[in-house]
Amino acid sequence: MDNNENFIGLGDNLIDCLNCQENIKKSDFYAKYSICPYCNFHYSIDFNKRLEVIVDQNSFVEFNKNISVKKPKNLDINANYKKNVKNTRQRTGLEEAAITGTASIGGIKAVIILLDFGFLGGSMGIIVGEKISKAFTHARKNSLPVLSIIS
Template identity: 25%
Template structure:
């Protein structure tokens, strides 16, 4: 046998170099596979179709507020389980699990910060925590923030990402938060305060039916789902076909429900501009 002869290579034994997991995302908007790092660099926006992916509350804070200026408020408030509610899981256990999974203490983060050197009162809900639903703590934190803004004459910004509305696990205690926050906003308005509400995907149920709709200015991200009941529920109830873009930001802008659609990269600038034009 020649010195250069060798045994045949068994290709079944060679290891394939696969693509590492987690590098790519499938965009829900255009179904394209997009590079995860590029999406993150664009504030979690698809480079192909401008679809706006989910953003956590802490990432929202980093995107909208000036670096290092956010000071949280009322983080000590914690939800309890007054009804001892249980479905597939006890509510008390669900709360602990959500806190560990998300790193949040509840579905809203409130505090003060700066937007291009303008001091504001700021809140953001997070749909990752029980779908951003509004329980007693969410309502109380928002009410205290609005009252703080009233007392200190601060512009108020609330970014909503809530697909769950009022939190059923707390029954009537969650429903009353709609009225409580709304009443605080009415007092804020009477004092001359300026409230900008930002609606993101999704903003539904009791959140959409209360504070999220009451801004002096109402902005929305592109193609966000906004409404009270979902489109499938409405279709099943009234028995007719709904418009293709029903309950989207674009549909609501056309019908006068919101004032402007603002892309994520422009949100900070638009908020600062609105405060300059309309705020104190």
């Protein structure tokens, strides 16, 4: 099987598992976790679904959402990359690959850092690095554990 198939998110359109061909359309387990209940094949899920599966319901509070940094003068960003970022922002609703915030997991409050593969493969640029740094600073100041999810 081609490794790129591991990153297919087909939502409700999927009838048979891409890996074992078992019918998973009516599977509650697949609907909840995007995992085939027969062969354990994992389908990609976006950051909202990832948070829904991991953190306590309605506990996630995002911070540093609209963070921006000055582009270094010597950093040359080509037009294709800028267009790619713009298209990705429109498609995902995200400004960057990193989503940071606080949430409870099993009643324990934690800082969450999530890199969403759907945003340019979860690549790390200046803003992503800044958001991660600020998340760890917030965790240290508030004595909170950190959960980093690279999806």
